[in-house]
Amino acid sequence: MSPEWVSILALxxxxxxxxxxxxxxxxxxxxxxxxxxxxxLGLDEKEIIGGISGDLILTLVGxxxxxxxxxxxxxxDLIVRKAVQAVGGRVVLIPWVMFAVTGVLTxxxxxxxxxxxxxxxxxxxFAGRYKINPLLMGMFVVHGAQAGGFSPISIxxxxxxxxxxxxxxxxSEVGLFLTSLLVNxxxxxxxxxxxxxxxxxxxxxxxxxxxxxxxxxGVGGTSTATRTGSGTATVTVTKTEPxxxxxxxxxxxxxxxxxxxxALVALVFDRNIGFAAITAAVVLxxxxxxxxxxxxxxxxxxxxxxxAGVSTFATILETxxxxxxVGGWAAGLGAAALGxxxxxxxxxxxxxxxxxxxxxxxxIPIAIPLVTQGNISAVGLVxxxxxxxTIVDVSPFSTNGALMLANRPDTISEEKxxxxxxxxxxxxxxxxPLLVWAAVVLPGWGA
Numbered sequence: 001m002s003p004e005w006v007s008i009l010a011l012x013x014x015x016x017x018x019x020x021x022x023x024x025x026x027x028x029x030x031x032x033x034x035x036x037x038x039x040x041l042g043l044d045e046k047e048i049i050g051g052i053s054g055d056l057i058l059t060l061v062g063x064x065x066x067x068x069x070x071x072x073x074x075x076x077d078l079i080v081r082k083a084v085q086a087v088g089g090r091v092v093l094i095p096w097v098m099f100a101v102t103g104v105l106t107x108x109x110x111x112x113x114x115x116x117x118x119x120x121x122x123x124x125x126f127a128g129r130y131k132i133n134p135l136l137m138g139m140f141v142v143h144g145a146q147a148g149g150f151s152p153i154s155i156x157x158x159x160x161x162x163x164x165x166x167x168x169x170x171x172s173e174v175g176l177f178l179t180s181l182l183v184n185x186x187x188x189x190x191x192x193x194x195x196x197x198x199x200x201x202x203x204x205x206x207x208x209x210x211x212x213x214x215x216x217x218g219v220g221g222t223s224t225a226t227r228t229g230s231g232t233a234t235v236t237v238t239k240t241e242p243x244x245x246x247x248x249x250x251x252x253x254x255x256x257x258x259x260x261x262x263a264l265v266a267l268v269f270d271r272n273i274g275f276a277a278i279t280a281a282v283v284l285x286x287x288x289x290x291x292x293x294x295x296x297x298x299x300x301x302x303x304x305x306x307x308a309g310v311s312t313f314a315t316i317l318e319t320x321x322x323x324x325x326v327g328g329w330a331a332g333l334g335a336a337a338l339g340x341x342x343x344x345x346x347x348x349x350x351x352x353x354x355x356x357x358x359x360x361x362x363x364i365p366i367a368i369p370l371v372t373q374g375n376i377s378a379v380g381l382v383x384x385x386x387x388x389x390t391i392v393d394v395s396p397f398s399t400n401g402a403l404m405l406a407n408r409p410d411t412i413s414e415e416k417x418x419x420x421x422x423x424x425x426x427x428x429x430x431x432x433p434l435l436v437w438a439a440v441v442l443p444g445w446g447a
Contacts, residue, residue, distance in 0.1 A: 006040040007320040011362070014313070015350060018358070019397075024302055025358045026309030033313040041319055051315025052308050053166070053361075055274070059158045060304050062277030063109030066262065068298035069284050070108070073291040075255040076118060078248060079104060084122070091130050091203035098123040099140045099188055103148030103181070108259050109277065111155055111300050112145040112356075112390075113399040119144075121407045128409025130203065135420045136195035138404035140188055142394045147184035149390060150177045153263055153273050155300075159307065159357065160386050163314075163364045164378075169371065172379045179383040179440060184391065187428075251288040258284055306358055314361045322366070336376045340384065340441045343367055344433035347389035352397060352429050356390045363389065376441065384440040388433040395425040 010032045018025035033051065037043040070076050083101045087093040098119055105115035120141050127137040150157040152173040164171045191197075258280040266273040285292040347363050363385055371378040393400045401421055408417045 003036075003040050003320040004322050004325040007036055007317050007322050008325075010036050011313075011317065011322075015358075018355070024305050024309075025355055026302075026304075026306035029306075029309030029313040029358070033309070033316045036313075036320070037316050041316065043316075043319070048312065048316070051312040053162060053311040055272070056159060056162045056311060057304055057308055058272070058274035059162070059277070060155060060274070060307060061299055062274035062281070063153055063155065063158065064111065064298075064300040064303070065281045065295060066258065066277045066284075067105075067109040067114075068295040069281055069292050070255050070259070071118075071298070072293070072295050073251050073255060073284075073288065074249070075252045076105065076110075078252050080119065080122065090201075091132070092197065092200040094126050094130070094200075095123075095132065095137055095140045095192065095197065096188075098126075098137065099144035099147065102141050102144035105148070106145045106154055106156075107148030107151035107177075109153055109155065111303055112149055112393065113403065114300075115145045115148075116141055116400045116403045120403050124404065124407045124409050128411045130200075131411070132200060133195045133197075134409055134412050134417060135424060136191055136197060138408075138421070139191055139394055139424060142400045142404060143184040143188050143191075143391070145400060146387075146390045146393060147181045147188075150180040150386060152177065153266060153277070155303065155357065156180075156360065156386065156390060158273060159360050160364065160382065163361050164382060167365055167368060169364075169368070169378045169382065172383075175379055176383050176386065180387050180390070183387050183436060183439070187391065187432075251284070251291055254287065255284060303357060306355065307361070310358045311361050314365065317362065318365055336370045337437075337441060339370050340367070340376060340381050341434070341437045343370075344384050344388040344437045344441075347385050348392045348429050348433040351389040352392040352395040352425065356393055356398075359389050360386060380440050380443070384433075384436050387440070388436050391432045391436070392425065392429050394421065394428055396421045401425060 014025065014028050014032050017023065018028050033048055034045070037048040038045070067076075080101050083097045084094070087097055102115045102119045105118065106112055110118075120138065123137045123141045124134060126132060127134045148154065150160065152158075152161065157173065157177060160176060161171050161173055262273065262276045262280050265271045265276040281295070285295070343363065343366065347359060351359050364382055367381050367385060370376055371381060392398070395401045396405050396418055405414070405418055405421060408414060
């Protein structure tokens with residue numbers, strides 16, 4: 001059997017096993033890289049290990065370390081509390097506040113499941129208390145996470161931009177971010193109109209009511225969701241007591257300034273985001289040591305393992321010539337745009353059941369032959385692939401969708417809410433990649 005087919009079958013097995021069994025897909029990827037590399041490609045172990053992206057690992061550690069500090073010292077709670085208070089008693093604005101807050105959290109470095117785990121219980125608690133459609137509220141949280149998920153200092157954005165640089169593709173960090181933001185915002189507008197958002201305009205609440213989380217489908221005051229194939233196999237967030245910490249402390253102000261400084265250093269001065277984020281985290285720890293206890297243990301180590309393993313296996317795929325093999329097949333369909341559509345659907349379908357974080361480093365290199373044809377925009381194609389592979393995270397089989405299901409309000413049964421989320425995710429998987437392709441890839445085709 002040719003190395004291309006051995007690598008492709010190993011990739012299929014990797015996603016299948018990682019979806020069915022609670023094994024970190026990065027660990028599986030290391031095993032696959034070792035076996036395929038040594039016994040099919042004839043590589044030695046040093047060559048296999050050389051596939052690990054040190055720059056990407058550094059960035060993931062840095063941004064999640066900084067976010068862990070922000071969560072420890074209450075900065076994240078501050079953002080949520082102030083945003084909810086900003087609605088001024090208008091119920092119609094609550095879903096949009098949840099969308100914005102989740103987007104801000106992922107944009108500043110939170111893993112998408114972590115942001116959903118933080119905001120989801122609050123959002124669905126509001127849904128139960130003020131009779132807001134739970135599907136509307138839950139999907140606003142997930143799409144909000146994806147809206148901010150491709151900022152230059154986010155996990156998804158970092159992965160995608162790093163892979164593009166490694167493959168010598170043109171990079172548009174702002175363009176990628178805006179594509180994800182606008183697509184998810186457009187979906188949110190449609191959801192708002194279809195699921196009864198306009199009927200909320202006449203409702204008012206006490207603007208000074210404390211922010212707290214309603215009892216939901218979760219048990220024992222925690223929100224838990226298990227996702228077998230993802231980088232974060234289990235996400236658990238303990239609910240805090242309402243009414244704590246009403247003021248803004250100095251360390252929280254300095255933390256917010258640190259986030260702005262990291263963005264400035266990375267975007268304006270073109271410095272490594274990982275080094276900038278770790279530097280900011282170290283400075284915050286030195287200034288406020290008591291508030292940073294346990295922050296290092298909260299770094300997204302499962303995601304680091306996931307990305308390290310997958311990036312290593314992605315290098316094996318490149319060495320075996322899989323990108324040229326599959327991409328050449330897609331390009332040979334007669335039109336690069338048709339091949340791009342197939343890859344968008346491939347990303348959407350696989351990601352609905354597996355890890356988006358694991359998929360991005362693999363599917364982007366596969367698209368290179370389409371780009372080299374010279375009649376399709378690399379930036380547009382990669383943006384379409386990235387968005388198509390992440391908007392499907394509303395699926396109840398993904399961590400984000402499972403978190404919404406786990407935190408359902410008592411106003412809806414688990415079975416009914418599951419059917420609603422499943423039905424909506426089926427629509428997104430069926431229609432989403434097509435719409436993203438039409439909006440992002442087609443305008444740049446032949447340019």
